[in-house]
Amino acid sequence: MKLLLADDEKELTQAVQVILEHSGYDTDVANDGEQALHLAQKGYYDAFIFDIMMPKMDGVEVLSTLREEGDTTPALLLTAKAQVEDRVAGLNAGADDYLTKPFAMKELIARIAAMTRRKEMMAEGHLQRGNITLVRSTMEMKNDQSGVRLSQYEFNLIAFLFENPNKNIEKKGILEKIWREEEQQTEDCVHVYLAYLKNKLAALDATMTLMEDGGFCRLEVS
């Protein structure tokens, strides 16, 4: 795991870097906003830790520039003042989390772990329920012997249901979540895609049931 730590307080930064490296994170350090932006644009990181108050460019500015450029790396902002406005501005600029200075190292490490874990689960996702595994990289739904390749909407829908088993989920909510770019779609398409998935799960001898009841659906996993 590789982190980018940006803060102008050199002594503190050095101490944090040592502890992070000791905890298994490869850590690059920047001492002002411009340098942080430059490093982030040049290299790949698993997470950013930016102080808000930095010379040349503040942490919020750096982050919003990166977000505008399409960078989705998880980011945590460090703030000296526990001002509500500050935190809100940071989160609105695309931060995933923030921490108020002074902070306990333990808490920083726990927050980095939580943030990168979330991202990893979304990206790699070998999601497993019962005898069925979903492989995001190949959009495959398989049992231990064989599988079927799903279309993008089928995959996103079943992945969402795998993440939310045994819950009654409104089809309207699914439509908004999975088909968000296609405004003219109606709940009918959720119905059709659930029907595809039901048949494909059955063909794989799945040990789970996909149920539909009016405006709701539910993936029943025992």
Add this chain to the structure above:
Amino acid sequence: MKAQITEITTEDQAFYGDKMHQILEAQQTVLDKLEKFEGIYRKQTGHEMAEHVKSRIKSRESMMEKCVRQHLEPNAETALRCMTDYIGIRVVCSFVKDVFAIVDALKADNRFEVIKDKDYITHPKPNGYRSYHFIVAVPVGTGEKMAVEIQLRTIAQDCWASLEHQLRYKRKIPHEAMLVSELKRCAEEMASTDLSMQTIRDLIEEDSE
């Protein structure tokens, strides 16, 4: 339903001798059953049971070759005793559910004793091959029983099997492992499309009910 039956050569006739009569009788029994079920299925569901049905008696040449390969006497008597594929019928259906409907109908006929039952549709072979294979023992007039091998699959499964077969006999190929897994991926994509088409038919019918 008009089954396409491969013609029997004089060589085949000579090889199977007077057993040919029973062989043809068993073949016809199964084909008649399929034809009868086709009428019932069309009435019940409005669907064609199958896209096509083909039947063949294993040729003298390939039967003798197979006997030799298995260190058996290459004659009709051994073939009928040890082999189960001298009569082969292939049913190719449009949709997955049609395949299983035919399987159920054949199994429900108590004249046919199921000897071997392999569902490679629910449990595909490691290379991606999908098909329903089963072998039944069919009684004939002499009181004997003849084995009939029946293979059922969808058009998409048939298409994959036929293309894969053509690729398989090429000699040494570069990136073999990768291409084998790519062929499997193709089988899985076709299986997925098969099930999507089945679902669309189900949904159309659900709405018209």
